[in-house]
Amino acid sequence: MTDQNRYEETHKIEYYETDLTGKATLSMLINMLVLVSYDQADHFGVGTDYMLDQGYGWVIAQYEMTIKRFPRDHEKVHLITEATSNNRYFAYRQFFLKDEQGNELVHIDTICVVMDLAARKMVAIPNDAVAPYHSEVVKRIPRLTRPTTIDDSEATTRKDYRVRYFDLDTNHHVNNSHYFDWMMDALGEEFLTAHELCHLAIRFENEVRYGHVVHSDATNPTQNDDGTVTTHHRISGDNERYAEATLTWRPLSASTTE
């Protein structure tokens, strides 16, 4: 493993990247980490514009993340990405968020694919888009934990979300970061202020586009042996499943809620 496939930036968390308790939101953490991978691609001359010119866009199809602690308003963090390995269709990319002292707060493994933007489907990764990283070329990329599939009888909460104009990105579909908000928002304020996310596995199946109304379904929290609780999530349309996820939460004691 060389340093050539790693890229690092520093960032200061600002108030508009945090929730009402002053902790960075997951969607903003994803935004800022993905930015580092965009900047790495730009650095190698194979960034968003280069891909768009060929009618392509990178899409993250699957994430698995472990969160030790959410950084807070005003905190300085190190954002690191690594293009670890790839095969013909899939690229395995890791992200790390560290505090000023170098302690790892967030670790994310992702599986990325390239989409043909006109045909709206996955294509083989163009060689020139990955060659500069000197990532390891492998036969099989690592498997990430798959979220649990839930059916209608298991979902106990449903909230609907209409896709908004400002949810769209340059790929003309809903940016990944909004799915996290839809899933978590469905759990409600009481649960969200009493729990902190510690693990997430999410898999994107179909893209959500302008005009869609999505259903965000969630199960009741189930208790784990280590004191954490787990919720299962599904984002779907009337005839399509867009994404599913399994989230694990650490209960916050009353004194640490704020």
Add this chain to the structure above:
Amino acid sequence: MTDQNRYEETHKIEYYETDLTGKATLSMLINMLVLVSYDQADHFGVGTDYMLDQGYGWVIAQYEMTIKRFPRDHEKVHLITEATSNNRYFAYRQFFLKDEQGNELVHIDTICVVMDLAARKMVAIPNDAVAPYHSEVVKRIPRLTRPTTIDDSEATTRKDYRVRYFDLDTNHHVNNSHYFDWMMDALGEEFLTAHELCHLAIRFENEVRYGHVVHSDATNPTQNDDGTVTTHHRISGDNERYAEATLTWRPLSASTTE
């Protein structure tokens, strides 16, 4: 006017602060400009934490803004704020966004008030919260252009928005920046990709809180003599008006849409 009441920072526009055409969104511009006023307050030791400790929060009650050009992804900008003047209840604060060459792209005048967070109502501005700025103390602060009030018969488009957990800020109400998204989103993709906002007057009347569902009403665009078009907006609940705004738009020629 001294320099003591001015504060400036630089910022690079990132992809997640832009829309699908790569232009900074209004809500993110507001977020980053307001940040500079927060940082100015922190610099003087009278920031958000200081206010929260006393049970207070600053709220922007009214904006008037003129936008010459929206900065684009990767563009470096100067963000400037000035605590210009105040009387017992109102503070007049200006914001300026300039490009790297110092050209003014965005100019915003605001009227700010202090809210008692427990009583949820406006109070006289505490002396210690404004003293460090040495703003001019005036009898009357400047009047900003008031938006036009519309009634149900004039509103031709209505979209509803449920307040989400992640819309809330440390004042435990919906952050101002979300109102802009609700108002503009109601106009739809076709209008938004063919027009660029050039002037906005908005007045906030009542705060929106968690669990509320708001109606975002908009009028049909009306043609102005100078080629721009105007839309009038209202954000309301079933028994309450939360905000109203008048927006003026520059039509984009097909070649400049992207």
